[in-house]
Amino acid sequence: MRSYTFRLPRRGPRFHLRCSLHYTTPFAPSPPPRKTHPAPPPPPKYLHQPVSHLWNWRRHAPPKSIRRDVIILGQLSRYLNDQIGRPPENEELVKAFCGIVEANEGSIIVDDYAYGLLKVYEHVGGLPIESMRKALSVVYRGATENQVLLARAMFSALRGSPEGGTLIDKDIVMIVHMLSRTGNSAEALEVAEEFSGKFEGLESERVVWGKVLEGFSSEGNEEVLLRTWERLEKSKMEMDQKLCTPLIALYCERGELDRAKMWYQKIVESETGPTASAYVEIIKACLSTRNYAWGSEIMDTFLGERERLHMGKEAWDVVFRWHLTLGADLEKVVELLDMMGRRAEEVETLPSPDMTTINDLLRSGMAVAGPNFPFEDFLSIADSRGFNHDRTTFELKLEHKINQDDTGGALGAYEDLKAESIPRGYHGMEVKRLLRHLCSQPTLDKEIIQTIYTDLLDWGVRIGVETLCSLLRTLLEDCSFKEVIHLLTYENLTNYGKSRIIAQMMSYISSSSTSVEAAWDTYQILYQVFPETTVSQRTELMSLFFDLGRSDMGVMVFQHMRLTRKRNPEKYTYRAALLGVAINRDLEALRVVHNALKLDYQFDPDTRLLNSLMTAYVACGMPARAMEIWENIRRTIQGPDHESIAIALDACSRIPEGIHQAQVLWGQLRAAGYQFTARDYAAYVEALGRNEMWDEGWKIAKEMKGEGVEPDVRL
Known part of the structure; x- marks a missing residue:
């Protein structure tokens, strides 16, 4: 039978292995290898970073319309952070501020630009009122620290402007919206209290207080949430009972359905009726607590309020999940899709069924029924309605086939997935799971494993420690040691990942089914690639080779420890080495260990x-x-x-x-x-x-x- 060598693409840093592979004749342990390691990962990107890199256009160049504006921000950053050059004129900075804000109108400004605009404001001081308002509008939906700082600065500037009546309701709504979303609900409450009763419209005030309540609800702060609600109820403001929704959401999240039902009844008795989000929270809580009796009652009411409620995509996803959990068949799901389509025809802003809807339906069904879910039957709904399958569809199919342990079906789904456009930054979770599945099969198809791994590399996907361990085990068992080196040097591993890989390699070395030669080859790779291997782990490997009757290998491991920085032998290492020497009766090895002990100044x-x-x-x-x-x-x-x-x-x-x-x-x-x-x-x-x-x-x-x-x- 022809021998097979599992070859992976040779990527990553060049790596020189100086070890005797198992097919070398005669076999002998080699001298200590030269240690070369992959380049370290880039340093983390902190929130308060300088923006001088923004004027380097080699990557992700901004639109030509603001390129000059970003260069000006970079010049200011170099002056403030590095004291290089001189700052641009204030007029140029103001113009750059306005240009970047206008270019991002209608979207969320990125964190780097938020930091740069904040520095412009701090340096210049005075900026046009409308530009600051626009800056607030392009940042309030963000969540990073720099975005929050810029929003605070813009709101503070608008509030303290010498021009009378600078703040409008929209400004207050935006800052409260951001603060309540980013864990700053106490600050949002202060803003709401300051402007309570001063809004131009009652609806704006209700929105502000609703955001404050939502913030405390998401933070789980029941005490302040109830206190704020009681204050609103006692105030002269005409209350909207829909403000009870954050309280319902809080108790549903906690699984306290009795208290959630109390607030739900309060809304019902007010004859205003709950919002769609309140229904959604209740149904999700009933699913998690298996309270199907009250959940069915709520679902019937929810679907019956077609004239009043605005049922968005999330609401319909919960509806489908509920019915699938209760064992709805294909006909019932089709009926619900028809209902969703009719409502979308009546109200243009409501979502209509599409492939995304079917994908969410399939995902919910898989979560409920597991491998027994009739995936193909429900997928046929998309075919009958003329929906084209997309990348998410094939990912779900791939996941389902793996759950069923259907390797052939999984590979077919993977081929369909490859035909789709793979976006930049693709996570490849299902593909990595397929790779792990193939590596765990009794009969390995190494060519397919190689192909899938190559595809992941071409897509720029880091395979992660779980998949790496599975692939590593396959390579080691196949004695493809050169490919092991390429695999380990390509992946940038975290400390946790390194510890997992080291443990896996040690397990392979210690296995009774591993030959001495293969164990030595694996150790050589471990020594060269992972200097993080601890003294205790190295001592364990040294003792293993002594126990196998290879005192030459045991002594080489001992010598490697002496040559490794911060991994020198401890007292227990010497004792283990001397015990191994005694077992093998190797006088030459004894002289090496004893001489090392004489020269060791540590103890x-x-x-x-x-x-x-x-x-x-x-x-x-x-x-x-x-x-x-x-x-x-x-x-x-x-x-x-x-x-x-x-x-x-x-x-x-x-x-x-x-x-x-x-x-x-x-x-x-x-x-x-x-x-x-x-x-x-x-x-x-x-x-x-x-x-x-x-x-x-x-x-x-x-x-x-x-x-x-x-x-x-x-x-």
């Missing part, structure tokens, strides 16, 4: 570490060297412990004529009142037996119980 060896060193020398056939270390232990402040004594007794028995030294040591300890343990007895008896002194050994063994020590299995 002084303690008794436990010296015990490990003694054990290693005994295991490597140098008991006399172990006894030299024993003498060093005796001279330390900490002194020997039970393990030290047992090792020393064992070492003595292995030295020619060394049994006499063991007997002397035993007698010295007994005379000093040392409390022997079962391990001490076992070590001494073993030393006597090794020198064929059976009678004395038996005598020592019989003395144990008299000393209050129970014999163990080793004895």
Whole structure:
């Protein structure tokens, strides 16, 4: 059978791997690789950034009509932030301010421009009233910090203008709308209280107070919300019971349907009737709490108020979700779509059914019924009405096929998706899920996996840590180590992502099904790509190679730690290395570790570490060297412990004529009142037996119980 190599596109920074791959003959661990790493991600973009970059047109150039205006903002920024050059004349700044505002009229100004306009206002001071009002109108629907700061500044300037009657109702509505949406409802309340009773029209005042109540409702501030409502109810202002909607929304969000029903009844009794948003909040709460009895009552009323209510897209989405949850069949859904179409014909501003409606219907059905949802039957509604399937449709179909574990159907949906236009900044969530699905199949179609991954790269999609882990597992199991390098160096990973990948690679190395050669190749990549690998993780890998009988690899991992900045061996690393050396009886490896210990200035060896060193020398056939270390232990402040004594007794028995030294040591300890343990007895008896002194050994063994020590299995 022809071997297959899984090849991924070679993208990203150049990366040089200096390691012996598993097919190299003969196999031997390589010297430490040269560490090269991918370029770091760009620094985060903060809110209070300078705008001097706005006059660089290499990316996203603004319209020609305001290009000159943005350059002027950049010049001001360079002067204010970097003290470069001199600021433009005030007349130029005012003209630039007005030009940018007028160019963005009817839309939301971007954060960079908001920051620049704020700096112009602070530098110049006086600006035309209408330009400041327009600036407020193009920023009040934003939510960034700079947008809020500019809106506050414009409103403050309009309010403090020496011209009488500068503020109009629209200005107050806009600032309250923004403040209540951005978590500043307390400030919005102050503005509403200041201008209460001073509005030109009652409707504007109702809108302002409605926004204030909505803000406190979205923040979950029940106390202030109720206090504000009570104040409005006691005021001379003619109340609109629709202002109860924020209270209904608050209690629906909390799942407190009894209190929501109380406020709902209050609106009904006022004969004004709830708003569509109130109905929507109640129905969503009934869905989440499974209160189908009251929900059905509300739904019937909701659909029956066709003359009064303005049912937007969100309202219809909730209607479809409700009926699908209650098990509505295809005929009922078609009936609701017909109703939606008739209402759109009667009122032009109402939404009519389109492909977006069908997509939302499919999404709701999948959420309710899961893999058992009759996707194709409901999709046929779009065909019968002449709606063209779009990218979202194929994404939903792809998701549904994956849920059904229908790999063939999922690949067919993916081919349809590829035929659609892929927008810039495409998230590719469903495609990444398809990639994970394919990687988890028992039989891998590597060519298809390669193709999908290439498509994601072509679309500029970062595959994320979950998909990366699935793809990495596939590559490792296929021993495609060069492709692993290309994959890891292309993706810019977060610290969390790096920790996930490191854990996955260590799991593969530690697996019993992984060959020693493949484990070594994977470690080499891990060492070169991820210097973040901790000392404990490196120690675990080192011990693994020692356990596999490859002391050469274990020592190389140990040497890599010594060469890695801020990842030098700790005491427990030395102990683990010496234990591994002892298991493999590798004298050359022992010399490497011992020499490293002598040169390590981080700490002084303690008794436990010296015990490990003694054990290693005994295991490597140098008991006399172990006894030299024993003498060093005796001279330390900490002194020997039970393990030290047992090792020393064992070492003595292995030295020619060394049994006499063991007997002397035993007698010295007994005379000093040392409390022997079962391990001490076992070590001494073993030393006597090794020198064929059976009678004395038996005598020592019989003395144990008299000393209050129970014999163990080793004895």
